Amino acid sequence: MTLRSTCAIVLKIVDHGESDKLVTFYSNNLGRITGIAKGAKKSRHRFVNKLELFSRLQMLYRPPRNPSGLLFISEAELLCAHLSLRTSFQRYVAAMYICELLLRFTRDSDPDPQLYALLQWALVSLDHADTPQKITALYHLQLLAVVGYRPEIQQCGHCGHPVGPGRSYLFIPGSGSLLCSACHHQQGPHSSRLSVQALKFLASAQMVPLERLNRLQLSRQTAAEAMEALYHYTFHLLQQDIHSWQAMRALAAVPARKKNAPSPGAIQATSGNCPSATT
């Protein structure tokens, strides 16, 4: 069978046997899919410094023989290493959370170009900006919209009063909507209080196209508020926990660290230019 080519972003890698790796990635035309890279643990040529978390690759592959089989990864060319996502602890935690959300909300072989573009935007933005909380909150909000669970944050879901000063708001995970202070008298166990500032930010983020999202300004505290609400909503939707949330939540609570803080693990230096977020 002849080889095919695709652009793909690595979401997860696990060792397989003595010399192989199983790589789960999100591709622009294949969606989420897992492939086997034979000999990847030992190869000095085909895969070294390429099959790394968060890398964007041009991949040569053979499709699986049956729908539930593994794709065979023949070769990979590095398009963008997103190196700082593996050398900065803050960025690593945020990138892990972003990838886990995508893994949870997608199924195999169900491509969505919007999700690919959103993932690419998030990783490129994380790689170049020092605002992982803001980027994570924006990514999460956009992801929910693309997969059909856009939260209703423009007005109270009960009385319809538009969000504005003079009332406080709770975000209710069960309905994905707000309750204003005129309609509720106490906070429920899983509801999250959202400031008018956070709600205004999230509402404008829902209107802005991907290429302009980075222009939105958001304080760390407001980003933390938004992330908390989106997490509880997602937990309700998935009915299961997101493993990397605790690390992400801790990150949201600590002051910003300097760029290229201590590495999260053994990291190999890679290089590669990253032309744009629109491939």
Ligand SMILES: [Zn+2]
């Ligand atoms: Zn109300």
